[in-house]
Amino acid sequence: MNEQEESNKKQKTSNESTEFLNFDYEFPLDAANVIPPENSSIPEDLFTFVTDINDIAPEPPLEIVTRINSQRQQQQRQRQQQQNKPIVPPNQGVYTIIVGGKPFRLSWESLKSDGPSNFFIEYFKKKKTRVMQIDRDPDIFELIVRHLRGYYIRSTDDIQNQSLLYDATYFGLNRLKKLLQEYSYLNVGGRVFRLPWTLFQKDGTHNFFTGPLMHSLLSPHTEEGNSPPIYIDRDPDIFADIVNHLRGYTIHIRDEMHRKNLLKDAQYYVLRQLSDKLLTAQQTVAGFGEGSNAEVLLLLQDVRIVNMLPPKVTNLSIPNMLISQDWSLTQIQYKRVKDGTPHTLLVQVSDLCMQIHKSAATVKLMYEMNHADIKKMNSMANMAKATRGVNMEIYIDKYCAITIDDNQVKSIEYCMENDLIDTNWEACTKCDLEDCQMSRLILQRAICGVHLVDNMITLCALRLEAISSRFRLNLKREFLSG
Template sequence: MSDISTPTTQRGPSPSRPRPKCTLPLEKVFSIQIGTELFRLSGASIASDAPSYFSQFFEEQIRQTGDISNVRTLYIDRDPATFKAITKHLQGYHIRPKDGTEFVQFFADAQFYSLPRLISQLFESEIFIQIGDKNFQIPRDMFSSPGDSPNFFTLGFGAFFASPSEVFPGLNRNGLLRPPAIVPPSVPNRCGDIFAQLLHLLHGYPLHIRNGTHRAELLRDCRYFHLRGLEQKLIPHHISFNPIRQRSEIVIRLEDVRRSGVHVVNHGPTPSSGWVTYSRPFVDDKVVHDLIVEIGDETTIVDLGTMHVKFLNSAKARFSSLLQIISGLVKLPSTTGHQSSSHSVKVCIERDTDLTLDGQARYSEVFDPGTEQTDSSQPATKRRRVEESSNEGGKYIVRNGHWRLQFQPNSAADSLEFTLVAVKLDAYTEQRSRNQTRAFLGS
């Protein structure tokens, strides 16, 4: 018996070796004419991003003729300027679009030529978009902060340019001779300068906000692009630590209060009594502040006879919504379902309240409405000011006010009673005081 064994001949590729993506001879030069220009690429360059339209065409030519030297020139009616950049990619250079127009040209031709590596590179590249009259290249990880994604870009640009398996969604490719024309992504109705400042903030740099109008422009575009985390950083607010109360406090406008940021802290004679606290969504991670809500625009009327408050215009709906949120957070022992939608709101003006009434400061001795000042040691001018400001049984129209919000169950323990504790008020009681603040047009 012979000691030599005959090897078994295997047909086709070895199971342990995957079929090569391109079988073109690496040293062979192939001719490709794009539009009016002739390009000559080696098999190595074509194989660098295969399988592709080029590799399949020339492999089929060699298979049919069996002669490597007798391969026809491939002609494609596309833009030679775009293909010149693509040849750099095939030769091993990194190519990068300079703007949105060049991006969609690379994108369309990478799809047309079926270049998998270039397609993947473009899908992972920056977001190219024109906003106003400015071009931007936005890194995709720019929106990694909480609340900033999904947004206008990830839902718009990303939906079209984010999945190699679903390119040109909804397009029937049967009989399609060339890819459809793609309009470069643009947002013509927004300001490029404002968006550049938003990007500056997203990079983590501080931004000097010149005035209220400037802040409103930034917030408007934050909401347009759905950058909710950045919006919370930009809304007017003030956070400080109160050393007397030993609590952190946040002052924020009523219209900027968000449902997800409202919390309650139980502190009072019953488990269902306490104060309202707040943390800005996406920003104040696990940090809760005592809420001081600012209500302005002359939408608050305090009835000094009943010490209750009335709200006007949009403040009425917003404050009612806030009370509904708080009621949903507080569990009352005697209720099994929803609490009543009508709430009693009282007002408390304390000794510590900073009160400006009819343009003049009110002192601690007269913070309780209706109290007469009889201290003869007080200067005559001060006594006269207090007497003139007496408005017992009348109303305070509050231009702007800072309020704490306290809650407790009513006597039947089936709904909550709320108390607005005044922190700082600017109010008036007569029409003349309001007229003094008017300005002539154009002045």
């Protein structure tokens, strides 16, 4: 090799070293270009950019870090909710519900018509299926399907209505429940009545229908299962009359037996206003000309003790049968249920044994009552605070209408003086007077005022019908036909 070639070779090597030290690389690099020569050195300021991280990126404030973490957590919760959120089907999607083996196909719009939530909506939202199987009555569910499709449905009897109410509760169909609870289906003596619940409130808010019966029918599910339809073992014809009365019609009372049966069922159903009307055989105006006072006439056993009011005066005493003082001041008042207005109380008694006691000084009438009537009279005495109990002497008003043996008479004394009645006198063993004699009458019925006299409950007859002897009694007996 000549000197010129060797000089060129050294110059080339020097240039390559200088290029390496000046990092004048061409891209792409290869392994030969990346590996430095053995005698090369790295400049001191090569890594001056590698410094403390705090000098390059200072730590952000705590408020910013907290806000960023809160945003990240919220975004994470939203993503999780979106993953768990049920898929709401389209309104016209068809779903199959198999009830008791019978398939029913309904749209999503029909299923949610009785909503916003019910058994079907919650099921299909959670389950990724369009088929459901339920072990219920398909005939009852067919009516429910009509309801969900927007049609009006009506039960045919009390059993079907109760079954519909069961399933409406089971499926959570609140609109159907409200519809079914507007009417009651009552089986009274084998006859089914469909009546609105509001009808029974016309006789007050507390009665047989608006109390335990309503609760039992409208809450059919019990611990033992579903309660059966209500059967009321009463006369359906009498109940029909009561329903007509509640509807505003006047009841035609055919006879006394019909009135008693109506009263008995009205009391059974706790219809107080109707009972009060039936207890009132008649209302009259007391007094003649000046002033007046409403009266109420009740059978003795029909008097409600809680409706009695004390008299105006309690210390009046009456010496004999004829009344000379202000008799009205001692009369018991009676408060009617409907309006609460005080009425003068009159009672009707019947089938009593009445004794006539006469002496040189006085004439008086005594009566004997059965156990039930005496018990009622004692209760009335307690209510009126009659400390001496019941007066067994009956007084006769001076205007009393008296009928004896079907004949109208002026007074008992007049009959005795003119021998107008058949009397068998005998010595009295009950009175202290030695000259007292006693005879008996059969008091068929009498209308009496109820008074408080000498701290005793006392009856004053306003009208009475009596029979004077057994002979007269036998004359009134009737033969059998045929």
